[in-house]
Amino acid sequence: MPHVSSGPAAPRSRRASGPGGSGGSRLSLPKPLTSFIGREHELAQAKQLLQGSYLVTLTGPGGSGKTRPCIAVATEVAAEYPDGVYFVPLAPVRDPQLVPSTIAQAIGLQDPRDRPLMEHLVSQLRERQLLIVLDNFEHLLAGAPVVTQLLQETSALRILVSSRSSLRVSGEQECPVPPLAVPDPDARPTAASLAACESVRLFAERAAAAVPGFTISDENAPAIARIARRLDGLPLAIELAAARVKLLPPEAILPRLEHSLGLLTGGSRDLPDRLQTLRATIAWSYDLLTEGARRLLAACSVFAGGASLEAIEAVCDAAVDIGLPVLDGLQELADQSLLRQVPGPGSSPVRYAMLETIREYAAERLDEMPEADRARGAHAATFLALVEAGGRQHAGLAKKAWLERLETEHNNIRAALSWYREHDPPAALRLAASLPAFWSLRGHHTEGRQRLGELLGLVPDESTARVSALNGAGWLAIDQGGYAEAARMLGEGIRIGRALSDTTRITWAGSSPWLPPAGRPTRCWTATAPNGARWRTRYSSSPTPWSTTGA
Numbered sequence: 001m002p003h004v005s006s007g008p009a010a011p012r013s014r015r016a017s018g019p020g021g022s023g024g025s026r027l028s029l030p031k032p033l034t035s036f037i038g039r040e041h042e043l044a045q046a047k048q049l050l051q052g053s054y055l056v057t058l059t060g061p062g063g064s065g066k067t068r069p070c071i072a073v074a075t076e077v078a079a080e081y082p083d084g085v086y087f088v089p090l091a092p093v094r095d096p097q098l099v100p101s102t103i104a105q106a107i108g109l110q111d112p113r114d115r116p117l118m119e120h121l122v123s124q125l126r127e128r129q130l131l132i133v134l135d136n137f138e139h140l141l142a143g144a145p146v147v148t149q150l151l152q153e154t155s156a157l158r159i160l161v162s163s164r165s166s167l168r169v170s171g172e173q174e175c176p177v178p179p180l181a182v183p184d185p186d187a188r189p190t191a192a193s194l195a196a197c198e199s200v201r202l203f204a205e206r207a208a209a210a211v212p213g214f215t216i217s218d219e220n221a222p223a224i225a226r227i228a229r230r231l232d233g234l235p236l237a238i239e240l241a242a243a244r245v246k247l248l249p250p251e252a253i254l255p256r257l258e259h260s261l262g263l264l265t266g267g268s269r270d271l272p273d274r275l276q277t278l279r280a281t282i283a284w285s286y287d288l289l290t291e292g293a294r295r296l297l298a299a300c301s302v303f304a305g306g307a308s309l310e311a312i313e314a315v316c317d318a319a320v321d322i323g324l325p326v327l328d329g330l331q332e333l334a335d336q337s338l339l340r341q342v343p344g345p346g347s348s349p350v351r352y353a354m355l356e357t358i359r360e361y362a363a364e365r366l367d368e369m370p371e372a373d374r375a376r377g378a379h380a381a382t383f384l385a386l387v388e389a390g391g392r393q394h395a396g397l398a399k400k401a402w403l404e405r406l407e408t409e410h411n412n413i414r415a416a417l418s419w420y421r422e423h424d425p426p427a428a429l430r431l432a433a434s435l436p437a438f439w440s441l442r443g444h445h446t447e448g449r450q451r452l453g454e455l456l457g458l459v460p461d462e463s464t465a466r467v468s469a470l471n472g473a474g475w476l477a478i479d480q481g482g483y484a485e486a487a488r489m490l491g492e493g494i495r496i497g498r499a500l501s502d503t504t505r506i507t508w509a510g511s512s513p514w515l516p517p518a519g520r521p522t523r524c525w526t527a528t529a530p531n532g533a534r535w536r537t538r539y540s541s542s543p544t545p546w547s548t549t550g551a
């Protein structure tokens with residue numbers, strides 16, 4: 001068994017089938033839409049560490065540029081991993097227990113029927129030459145043992161992590177990511193002397209994206225050099241400052257920025273300097289927005305893993321009046337690099353997403369607004385409505401596009417479930433009761449069973465939602481071979497459904513596609529009269545019938 005710390009040899013080159021099933025190398029990395037600047041030294045160092053270690057963590061404060069080098073490194077070394085390179089975005093995942101299922105999902109593995117997910121994951125990855133990129137691990141450190149277990153029980157898997165702090169597990173190689181190089185304060189800044197400086201290049205490239213034709217000149221070079229130094233070479237801060245070039249030249253940005261940062265960093269001496277600089281730059285950028293765009297940014301923090309235009313509009317309509325068309329506000333936020341458009345999956349429309357550091361700031365601003373709870377409630381209601389409407393339209397058909405849509409919104413749905421669990425448990429049960437088809441067909445059995453089990457315990461009322469939830473829990477249990485549990489769930493569902501004269505759900509419970517295989521409590525059929533008045537469900541070859549019902 002390999003050990004994380006044993007200093008492995010470089011991965012051999014060989015072709016094999018990836019965990020998703022089909023053969024060949026696969027590269028599943030986000031495609032950055034902006035240029036990548038510099039970092040030659042850090043990339044070389046990270047690549048070298050990956051040669052000698054199974055676990056490499058790029059660390060640095062929020063917005064210091066960890067995700068970008070991770071993607072760059074993974075792209076460059078992809079050829080050494082014939083079984084694929086997979087990117088696992090963890091920023092929107094709130095629960096450390098979801099680390100294994102999020103990894104499994106990213107690499108195309110489903111929850112197995114007959115054994116715990118970790119066991120399945122390990123068995124599928126045991127011999128694979130695979131690189132997994134775990135992005136934004138800092139808030140899931142309680143899930144770090146999963147990483148250790150995966151590495152200890154596989155022979156060629158390597159993991160590259162981005163995290164604000166190291167995972168502190170045995171064998172981890174930490175690779176701190178410093179800020180981008182800044183201009184020498186003692187050298188006279190000219191266009192030529194700044195051309196090679198990373199932070200200045202980033203400023204110039206992002207400014208040119210905002211104002212086509214923007215270049216560094218001997219005139220603006222001193223101001224740009226000071227901006228880059230004042231922002232400590234922090235890439236996110238530099239991008240935010242460069243976005244302002246649309247309105248003001250660098251010479252005019254500099255005094256305003258220096259003034260604001262002086263004020264904004266004055267108060268919180270307990271934060272490390274670079275963190276203060278970054279926060280103050282985000283605050284500066286936020287303060288310069290129109291009131292409506294500020295409110296919109298705060299409202300957008302309710303989303304986990306990005307959002308569609310429709311969903312943002314729904315939350316604004318219900319809870320946060322921004323006083324301008326949502327699309328205009330989104331445009332303003334995108335212009336200021338506070339929000340970005342990201343392609344939706346497949347042919348779906350674009351989505352809007354925020355970097356995690358900005359989302360955290362926006363969430364703090366939302367907390368200060370009286371509408372904060374309403375906005376989070378509206379977010380939950382939006383996804384409850386989406387899931388319930390889709391459930392009706394696609395009942396039983398489980399259309400592929402619909403399942404894709406739910407997968408895209410999975411983190412938003414999880415956030416809605418968590419919100420309702422705290423604030424309106426019956427609504428949480430309704431939402432969960434609409435998800436078993438998705439959980440089953442997309443391989444989220446463990447999560448679905450946990451959610452349903454918890455909510456069924458929390459909401460004991462005998463309602464149609466409970467019958468649906470029991471049916472769903474039974475279905476998920478059967479999928480995983482949990483027949484005794486299924487018998488209990490479906491039996492209770494049939495009993496309550498009968499008391500409620502809910503023939504539809506009872507019929508479902510007794511219908512055949514999800515019945516256990518032979519030898520277990522098996523076949524049944526249901527007869528439902530057209531008026532629903534009479535129904536009958538029977539079981540045969542059932543050594544321990546889960547239920548014998550009939551009317």
Ligand SMILES: Nc1ncnc2c1ncn2[C@@H]1O[C@H](COP(=O)(O)OP(=O)(O)OP(=O)(O)O)[C@@H](O)[C@H]1O
Nearest residue numbers: 035036037062063064065066067068235236356357
């Ligand atoms: N070397 C680089 N070249 C170009 N852009 C960069 C570079 N490094 C970072 N950026 C940009 O700066 C912003 C912040 O970078 P990134 O998302 O990598 O930071 P991070 O440290 O991962 O942040 P967080 O801690 O919030 O996850 C992004 O918009 C990214 O594209």
Ligand SMILES: [Mg+2]
Nearest residue numbers: 066067136162
């Ligand atoms: Mg990141």
